[in-house]
Amino acid sequence: MSAPAEGPGAGFVAEALSPDFGFYLRTARVLAERRTPLQHIEVLDTPLFGRAMRIDGCFMTSERDEFFYHEPMVQLPAVSHGNVRSALVIGGGDGGSARELLRHRQMARVLMVELDGDVPAMAREWLPRVSAGAFDDPRLELRIGDGHAYMFQADGERFDQIVLDLTDPFGPAVQLYTAEFYAACRERLNPGGVLSLHIQSPIHRSETLARIVASVRTAFAHVAPYFQYVPLYGTLWAMALASDRVEPTLLSPVEIDRRIAALGLRELKLYNGAMHQALLAQPNFVRELLARPAEPIRAASALQDPTLDPEACAAPRVLAA
Incomplete structure (x- = not known):
């Protein structure tokens, strides 16, 4: 896990919600980061939302809006x-x-x-x-x-x-x-x-x-x-x-x-x-x-949705310093 540090990770953090749109946040620094056998977890310090957690590049929660x-x-x-x-x-x-x-x-x-x-x-x-x-x-x-x-x-x-x-x-x-x-x-x-x-x-x-x-x-x-x-x-x-x-x-x-x-x-x-x-x-x-009729998701059938690509959130973490 990284130690809190100024500089690395500072800038604008982007998340792609779909192939067609997304949003960004300004971040001051990366407070903590771990790559576990299951996923990549980050805690970022942001001016708007305070501390925020991302998993595999997707925002999960923050102090101020949870x-x-x-x-x-x-x-x-x-x-x-x-x-x-x-x-x-x-x-x-x-x-x-x-x-x-x-x-x-x-x-x-x-x-x-x-x-x-x-x-x-x-x-x-x-x-x-x-x-x-x-x-x-x-x-x-x-x-x-x-x-x-x-x-x-x-x-x-x-x-x-x-x-x-x-x-x-x-x-x-x-x-x-x-x-x-x-x-x-x-x-x-x-x-x-x-x-x-x-x-x-x-x-x-x-x-x-x-x-x-x-x-x-x-x-x-x-x-x-x-x-x-x-x-x-x-x-x-x-x-x-x-x-x-x-x-x-x-x-x-x-x-x-x-x-x-x-x-x-x-x-x-x-x-x-x-x-x-x-x-x-x-x-x-x-x-x-x-x-409208919709097909239930079954254990034997795949869920096809291009916006749910695991890489969808993985826009460059820092857009600009």
Whole structure:
């Protein structure tokens, strides 16, 4: 791991979101960097977002904008459920999703299964504002291992909420976006449990989004996509709640605010009753997209999307000094 240093890595850092567009950030320096057997992890210091983590050239999270992702990803499903006492996070090595789950005072246990142990290790050292003490909470159990393999283990462990806080669906991560995997998630949920996941962007990965939703719908009675602009991702981002019983669209702003107060959720930066409805509102182009037939992703079939090329993020790291 590199020592903090001025100079190397300073300049403009680019990320290609697709072959057709992307964005850049100014970076002051590279704070830390590791090449693990699985991936390339960097922590950069940026003037706009503070410390930010990239994996294989793609931005994952930052100190100053992470709540745009983590709060809706976790809280909309958790509050819609109303009484989450046990939760499983697959991925989520930066600790943000675990932090949001542990805000719930009735939460008894959160299990995080992260494939690469260097991700939580680097996040704990360099991004403590993201996890906000979650890694030291005795209710959190961190296991380093394969989340896909864990989901198919016959240990009978069940949860009220499962959060799939994953990298994008290319390479090994594809197997965590299949109809078969979502069926396994359903078997891991307690009655009335909720699954939360991100489903890509309707702007530049619309067909992949539609196929992920179709895949989740093979396993769950209710699937509710919702949408939030995430600054670090440079685009409108989509997430979804899946459940056999919970229907978040039926909950009023007043009821959501009542539940937030009852659950003791303080200092939320984004999520509230009005935002609950705003997140679930679907623009017409998204309604049209989700109304079209889409083929579920199966374990035996490849996901073809040119924007998901593993090299897509790998634009030159420094555009200009």
